[in-house]
Amino acid sequence: MPVIKILPHSEYCPEGAEIEAPAGTSICEALLDHDIEIEHACEMSCACTTCHVIVRQGYESLNEPDESEEDMLDRAWGLEPQSRLSCQAILAQKDVTIEIPKYSINHAKENH
Template sequence: MPVIKILPHHEYCPQGAEISAPSGTSICEALLDNGIAIEHACDMSCACTTCHVVVREGYQSLNAAQEEEEDLLDRAWGLEPQSRLSCQAILAQRDVVIEIPKYTINHARENH
């Protein structure tokens, strides 16, 4: 079972964390299942960028981004070459290290 190492984020995970999730699980689902309440305004339907993460290690082990995800990522705050929408990034067998950006484009945060 791969491990997701989450780098410290002032709001979602101040101390950082390491969680395990089964292969085939999206990073967003794994975070939510482990009490890390990352924003996901579109309910993981690949229609926004609020669940944007930067994959610092293990990027190549994730499924390839589809065109719809790549188009949306162009609007994400803090976009980097290894950015993914966590709702679309599916874990394989390798561990990953992610960073949740400081901001999102969501001006009205919803309570999930």
């Protein structure tokens, strides 16, 4: 089972974390399943950028982003070449390291 290493984030994961999730799971689902309450305002339908993450290691092991994800990523705060929407980034067999950006474009947090 692949491991997701989450770099420290002051709000969602202050100490950082390492979690396991089955291959075929989205990064967003894995985080939520382990009580890391990343924003996901569109309920993981690829209609916003609140679940944006930067993949620091293991990017090549994830599924390829499709055109709709790439279009949405253009709106993300702090976009980098290794950015993904965590709701669309599907784990394979390799471990990944992610960083949750400090900000999102969401002006008001949803209560999920």
